[in-house]
Amino acid sequence: MSRIKILPDAYEIKPLSDIYLPELLKLQENAFLNLENEELLRRNSDTTLRDCLVNHYTLGVIYKGILIAFGILYFGKLTNENIGYDLDLNIDEIIKTANIKLIIVHSAYRGNGLQRRLIGELEKEAIKRGFNTLACTIAPGNFYSIRNFEACGFKFYKQKQKYNGLIRNIYLKKI
Ligand SMILES: CC(C)(COP(=O)(O)OP(=O)(O)OC[C@H]1O[C@@H](n2cnc3c(N)ncnc32)[C@H](O)[C@@H]1OP(=O)(O)O)[C@@H](O)C(=O)NCCC(=O)NCCS
8 A cells, every 4th residue: 555644743642532433443444454364453342442542542544634653651540451560560660551552553644653653642641640660562473562661661572372372562651
């Protein structure tokens, strides 16, 4: 698919409410259509994505009125969704850990640095909310995502079996 170049001031980034659920699901399907290997990504149910929109913090990138990318900052608290447990942190530190759960850029708009921009904006929000650690999991073969998280200051911590046995790299950043 041909890539569309967009100028940095031609798009808007804003927090999304649950009216965007159908758009998130469409972007997720677009990501799976363009995936070399299904193990690179975990498919989220509509219930999970709605929960992210309502109870967590989801930023969208809007270009010409269309949602072309989104990123989710997830507050796992003391549930096993909190990647702080994989970082071997103590309870006080786990509570101050937020996850960057998922970032998807529509295949036609890749190459505009939108993942890095979203990581930066989600980090600002996490700082505002008093978190001091950001964590994420990335499939070892997801080179584009690994490159972007590392460029944003994330460090590899360890590799682990997660999500029904899928291998994931665990990354963290102190903020
Ligand atoms: C990972 C992802 C968000 C990166 O998108 P992005 O921010 O637009 O990527 P970048 O701007 O860093 O792109 C840099 C280059 O890599 C290319 N690229 C990025 N992702 C690519 C992919 N999945 N497949 C092939 N090429 C890709 C871009 O076209 C660009 O090429 P160019 O330099 O020739 O223009 C995007 O590939 C994606 O949505 N993947 C599916 C979902 C996913 O894996 N999310 C991460 C897990 S949290």
